[in-house]
Amino acid sequence: MGKTLHSRVISGSLKFAGCALAVAAAFASAPALAWEPTKPVEFVVPAGTGGGADQMARLIQGVIVKNKLMKQPMIVVNKSGGAGAEGFLEIKGAKGDPHKIVITLSNLFTTPMATGVPFSWRDMTPVSMMALDQFVLWVNADSPYKTAQDFAAGVKAAGPNKTKMGGTGSKQEDQILTVGLGKAVGTKFIYVPFKGGGEVAVQLVGGHVDSTVNNPIEAVAQWRAGKLRPLCVFDEKRMDYKAKVTETQSWADIPTCKEGGIPTSYTMLRGIFMPPGVTKEQTEFYLDLLKKVRETPDWKDYMEKGAFNQTVMTGTEFTQWLEKTETMHRDLMKEAGFLVQ
Numbered sequence: 001m002g003k004t005l006h007s008r009v010i011s012g013s014l015k016f017a018g019c020a021l022a023v024a025a026a027f028a029s030a031p032a033l034a035w036e037p038t039k040p041v042e043f044v045v046p047a048g049t050g051g052g053a054d055q056m057a058r059l060i061q062g063v064i065v066k067n068k069l070m071k072q073p074m075i076v077v078n079k080s081g082g083a084g085a086e087g088f089l090e091i092k093g094a095k096g097d098p099h100k101i102v103i104t105l106s107n108l109f110t111t112p113m114a115t116g117v118p119f120s121w122r123d124m125t126p127v128s129m130m131a132l133d134q135f136v137l138w139v140n141a142d143s144p145y146k147t148a149q150d151f152a153a154g155v156k157a158a159g160p161n162k163t164k165m166g167g168t169g170s171k172q173e174d175q176i177l178t179v180g181l182g183k184a185v186g187t188k189f190i191y192v193p194f195k196g197g198g199e200v201a202v203q204l205v206g207g208h209v210d211s212t213v214n215n216p217i218e219a220v221a222q223w224r225a226g227k228l229r230p231l232c233v234f235d236e237k238r239m240d241y242k243a244k245v246t247e248t249q250s251w252a253d254i255p256t257c258k259e260g261g262i263p264t265s266y267t268m269l270r271g272i273f274m275p276p277g278v279t280k281e282q283t284e285f286y287l288d289l290l291k292k293v294r295e296t297p298d299w300k301d302y303m304e305k306g307a308f309n310q311t312v313m314t315g316t317e318f319t320q321w322l323e324k325t326e327t328m329h330r331d332l333m334k335e336a337g338f339l340v341q
Contacts, residue, residue, distance in 0.1 A: 035281040037072040037099055044102040046087030046111075048080045051168075051196060052133055052215060052306075056270055057103045059302050060130075063293050070289060083107055083172065085117040092123040094275040098282035101127070104271045106173045109329040114171040116340040121326065124273040126318050127283060128290050132267035132309040135177055135234040137257065138212045138219055140204055141227050148232040148260025151211070152185045160188040166200045166209035169193055171338045174200075176329065177213050177234065177266045179336040184257075184264040204228060215268075216307035220245060232257035234266045239307050251307040267309055269325070271318075287314060 043061060047053045054076075061074045079087035084107040091102045102124070112119045137148065145151040155163045165181075167174025170193045182188045192209050194200045197218030204212045204219075205227045212219070213234070222228040224246055232255050233239060239251040257264060272290060274283060293299055294312065303310050313321055333339050 035098070035279070035285050037070065037285070039099055040073045040075055041070070042100045043074050043076045044087045044091060044100060045076060045078045046080060046084030046102060046107060047078065047105065048196075049078050050198075052217065052268075053103050053105045053270070054078060055217075056130070056302075059298070060103075060290075060293055063296050063298050064289070066298070067292070067296060069292050082115060082117060083111045083169070085111050085115060085119065088119050088124075089117070091273065091275050092119055096277040097275050098278045098285075100275055101286060102273050103130075104269055104273055105133075106176075106268045106325075106329065108269060108271075109326050110172050110176065110333065110338075113330060113333050114338050114340060121273070121322055123276055125276055125278050125283060126322060127272045127274055127286050127314070129269065129271045129311060129313040129318050129321065130290065130294070131270045131303060132235075132311050133215050133270055134239060134307055134309055135173075135213045135266055135268070136216055136219065136254065137181070137231045137234070137262075138201075138204060138214055138223075138228050139210065139231060140207060141229045142207075143210070143229065145231065146229075148255065148257055148262050151231055152260070152262055155189070156185055156187050158187075161190050163187070163189050163211065164192050164209040165189040166192050166194060166203050166212045168195070168197050168200055171333070171336075173266070173268055174213050176332050176336065176338070177264075180264045180266060180332055181213070181257075181262065183335070184262050201228065216251065217305065220305075220307075230254045232260045232262065234264065235309060236265055239309070241304050241307055243304070270308070 043057050045054045045057045057076050061076050064070050064074055079090060087102060091100060094100045108121050111117060139145050145154055165178045167178060175191050178189050178191050194203060197214050200212050200214055201219045201222050203209050205222050219228055223230060234257050238256055239254065241251040244250050274286065
């Protein structure tokens with residue numbers, strides 16, 4: 001009996017020792033805990049409040065809070081000075097700081113080219129393309145132009161500098177797209193800048209301009225109300241959203257401008273970057289965080305309401321896209337005479 005008990009004790013001791021060694025080995029081979037923010041994260045918006053970039057940044061912030069995706073708070077800060085240069089230069093100067101991120105639009109390319117500010121997208125760490133924002137060619141619902149073909153023929157016949165195109169800002173996306181459209185059609189527009197997309201839509205409804213290239217979300221209310229008419233979307237393919245916006249049309253019913261005989265396309269970046277000099281682990285934290293954001297119903301609903309092109313890119317694919325798109329902007333701005341001398 002004593003021998004049996006002794007054997008059991010030895011056996012149990014050996015098993016315990018074996019378990020302890022196994023646990024110790026597991027801890028020894030386990031990777032160190034992944035990085036995560038240790039203080040509030042500043043989410044820089046290099047544009048004013050209420051615009052597309054600001055809306056997306058605040059939606060991302062809200063989704064993170066609602067779903068408890070991050071332990072530390074995220075604070076949205078608008079730094080729009082110098083057509084966004086203020087925000088970009090802050091990120092450039094925050095080398096190695098993983099507690100700052102920035103949302104970008106195409107002023108990532110246009111601002112340094114138009115102003116000469118010492119900044120390039122290469123001065124930051126690309127994290128993820130979140131989506132591409134669409135541009136639509138709009139006319140007043142009372143316009144004689146029913147299709148993109150009608151519009152192209154009409155403005156060309158009218159001659160250069162006879163058609164007013166309303167847009168947001170100068171030497172930025174709307175005006176660059178207007179120059180490209182003029183080149184494709186074979187004419188020149190009078191470009192009329194306004195402070196924001198909402199004002200642009202109101203001016204078109206009032207007949208103060210002849211056409212605009214507003215983003216979908218900026219003109220959808222007037223389209224739904226029967227005040228505006230979309231002629232084409234400046235993308236390589238039609239939008240995917242088939243739910244009816246008006247009684248008769250969905251976003252998917254709007255043809256591409258190329259379908260309408262206007263060989264030009266333009267989409268606007270909605271991407272997330274970090275300062276230079278951050279680590280791989282720090283970048284991976286935000287990659288994972290943004291992936292979780294995109295999987296939420298709130299994000300998917302936002303994408304549909306804004307009729308976004310839901311292209312997502314990371315890594316080498318994103319970097320190659322940035323290089324190609326930078327070249328495209330330089331060519332367009334050079335032709336338009338927008339490059340700083």
